[in-house]
Amino acid sequence: GENVEQHPSTLSVQEGDSAVIKCTYSDSASNYFPWYKQELGKGPQLIIDIRSNVGEKKDQRIAVTLNKTAKHFSLHITETQPEDSAVYFCAASIRRGADGLTFGKGTHLIIQP
Amino acid sequence: EPEVTQTPSHQVTQMGQEVILRCVPISNHLYFYWYRQILGQKVEFLVSFYNNEISEKSEIFDDQFSVERPDGSNFTLKIRSTKLEDSAMYFCASNDVKDSPLHFGNGTRLTVT
Numbered sequence: 001g002e003n004v005e006q007h008p009s010t011l012s013v014q015e016g017d018s019a020v021i022k023c024t025y026s027d028s029a030s031n032y033f034p035w036y037k038q039e040l041g042k043g044p045q046l047i048i049d050i051r052s053n054v055g056e057k058k059d060q061r062i063a064v065t066l067n068k069t070a071k072h073f074s075l076h077i078t079e080t081q082p083e084d085s086a087v088y089f090c091a092a093s094i095r096r097g098a099d100g101l102t103f104g105k106g107t108h109l110i111i112q113p
Numbered sequence: 114e115p116e117v118t119q120t121p122s123h124q125v126t127q128m129g130q131e132v133i134l135r136c137v138p139i140s141n142h143l144y145f146y147w148y149r150q151i152l153g154q155k156v157e158f159l160v161s162f163y164n165n166e167i168s169e170k171s172e173i174f175d176d177q178f179s180v181e182r183p184d185g186s187n188f189t190l191k192i193r194s195t196k197l198e199d200s201a202m203y204f205c206a207s208n209d210v211k212d213s214p215l216h217f218g219n220g221t222r223l224t225v226t
Contacts, residue, residue, distance in 0.1 A: 034214065036156075043117075043204050043217030044156060089156060099169055100146065100158030101215070 002027040004092050006104025014112050019080055021107045023090035024072040030092040033066060033073050034101065038087045047088075048075070077109075085111045115139045117218035119205050125224045126195055134190045134221045136205030145188045146206040146215065147180065149173070156204065162188065195225045 003026040013019045025033075031052035036044035050057045050064045050073065057064050061080075066073040077084055087108050091101040118137045126132050138145050147159040161168040162180055179191045188207075192199055202220040 036217075041219070043206075043219045045217070046214040049214060091156075100148075100161055100171060101156075102158065103156040105155040 002030060002092055002102040004090060004102050004104045006090050006107060008107060009105065010108045010110070012110040012112055013080055015080055015082060017080055019075075019077045019084070019109055021075045021088055021090070021109070022072060023074070023092075023104050024070075025092040025102075026071070027092070028068075028071065032093050033064070034091050035062075035064060035075050036089045036091065036103075038089065038106070044089060080109075080111050082111050082113060085109060117205055117207055117216050119203075119218035119221050121221060122219070123222045123224070125226065128197060128225055129194050132192050132195055132223065134192075134203050134205075134223070136188045136190075136218060137186050138188055138205065138207035139209070139216055140186070142207035142209045142216070144168075144208050144210075145180075145182070147190045148204045148206060148217075150202040150204065150220075152201070159190075192223075195223075197225050199223060200225045 004023055006023045011019055034049035035047050037047045038044045048059050048062050048064050050066050052068055055066055061078045063076040087106045089106045090104040093099050093101045120135045145162040148156050149159055150156045158171050160170045160174045160180055177193045181189050202222050204220045205218045206215040208215050
């Protein structure tokens, strides 16, 4: 089955700086890669996703890049703000309709004021 | 904005007892999911449900687990005889069509003593 590795487990950056979180996946058939943000006491919230026919996607301060050959994808957050502090999870799936996502172990992002 | 709601927010039960976790997915969604997150660990897929039947299940989803959509709005997860290792956050999720983002509820914290 699919295996998703995520690094780093904790990332501390100064407010205003950029943060990058990286994930690798094992199954070359995977074609859908979402990123979720989880705040304390809440469920994961989708922040951005990318499909395998696209190499990069951007939404304001958030961007995701995908390298299918190397089987890795990354989340980039620019101009970080205190409210960006949370746990971020990458995930991957083979989309056949009602399929499950395989999640990474999460990155605790801490924005230092 | 419509959201996935889960009840209860916290459930404490004794080992060997049965528990039912309840979810109300977003009303026009057709695909339903249960995930779990053991404290401090990654989110793990349990089961997906479409058209009144299980579409996919993980190795975690053994004979102790069952899901049901008893009416037009609720989606439940039953654990028949709870074990200590079932203690976790259980998240319900839903989406409307293939390849659309998953919407997660805020979870039920299950504590088995």
